[in-house]
Amino acid sequence: MDRFTALKVFCAVIEARSFTKAGNNIGLSRPAISKNIRELEAHVGVTLVNRTTRGVMPSEAGSRYYQIVSELLWRHEQADEVASQSGAELRGTLRVTMPVTLGLHLILPVLPQFNEENPECSLDLCLSEEKQQLVEGNFDVAVRASQRLEDSTLMSRCIGSVTYAICAAPSYLQKSQSLKSPKDLEDHQLVVHGANIGDQKWRFSAQGESCYVSVRAQHKSNCSEAIKSLTVAGMGIARIPRPYVSRELAEGRLVELLSDWTMEPLTIYAMYPQSNFLPRRTRLFIDFMSRALKVY
Structure with missing residues (x-):
């Protein structure tokens, strides 16, 4: 078993709630997805996903495992980028879209702390119940809450969950x-x-x-x-x-x-466009939100 690939497959399955959709999202066949999940479950010794007629749901252990693994994969993807980026890239405006209620209750209350830690970064916030398109709207990040992510060409990172x-x-x-x-x-x-x-x-x-x-x-x-x-x-x-x-x-x-x-808790995701290099201010915002929203 390629452990790294298996972990990526596991996260893709949890986010898509489907073996087939996960395979489409990461370019693997359904049998390959099943094989990776089966071998990963054998490796950790617990059931990570439950298969039902309505799709794939994380087990209790799988939910906890996903929180940790998604964070590790995020760190791995950003390691090289962090080494190559300069502090100047923090300056500028970060455009973020989010649902109104999620923003009012969870995101806006912690933004003063983000501003204190990153005073050179300006925020442009769009709160709307209508799902905004990132690329068309020129947004850097979308914060979304969902039990199941829709098929998307966007990258996603779990930054928290609420009961x-x-x-x-x-x-x-x-x-x-x-x-x-x-x-x-x-x-x-x-x-x-x-x-x-x-x-x-x-x-x-x-x-x-x-x-x-x-x-x-x-x-x-x-x-x-x-x-x-x-x-x-x-x-x-x-x-x-x-x-x-x-x-x-x-x-x-x-x-x-x-x-x-x-x-099943409501998972909060940071969605951002696919890119070889994620701007430092975007990464710092997502990192901050992941820390701030753990309290829920």
């Missing part, structure tokens, strides 16, 4: 039947993110047991802040990244439900 909270307002719970298991959600009004939920399912795990809940949205929005507002107003139950609702939970305006169950 979800299933929550509802006290006013909604007073007029609704109680929840004893995730399956009970199918009998409740749900406030869901995304315009196209289709056959979306939420996966819950607890004590080695997993279950899937079919999502039928009563209300939906493409904006997490709007979902939170609707939920606080008592319009249903929502799955919201925990940092987005920490204040509302602490103040009692929202109540967390099914806290004994866990869901």
Whole structure:
């Protein structure tokens, strides 16, 4: 087994959530992808990915392994570049795009520290719920949150992850039947993110047991802040990244439900164009965010 290749294959599979898509992204056949994953799992002695009818999901050990391996691969790719770049390349403007709610709750609060550490770098931020195109928009970095990256010609690096909270307002719970298991959600009004939920399912795990809940949205929005507002107003139950609702939970305006169950975390990625040489200010921004977002 070529260990380095196997690690690259593993990260590609986790990011694509598919052996076939991972192979297309890195130029390997599906059998080669399967062989590398199988040999890597044998080497580490644990199952790293779970294969389901809905695709490929990281195991608990696989999620932890991915966090470390993706960081190591990033460092390896940038080592030669760091040696060749000068300090002058830090000066200039860094254009970054990100979703509104993600930016307001996670990214903007840590930017003063980035500015203090890198005063020569200016920031040009675009916060939008519409996914901006990096090359066409002349952006250096896109910060995106997703459980599954779409096929892309962009490079990506995992810079953090956040857990979800299933929550509802006290006013909604007073007029609704109680929840004893995730399956009970199918009998409740749900406030869901995304315009196209289709056959979306939420996966819950607890004590080695997993279950899937079919999502039928009563209300939906493409904006997490709007979902939170609707939920606080008592319009249903929502799955919201925990940092987005920490204040509302602490103040009692929202109540967390099914806290004994866990869901696959929402992964935060830095996306950037493929290039032989990544500008130093871009690399420093991504490095900083990786450190800052570990706290979540």
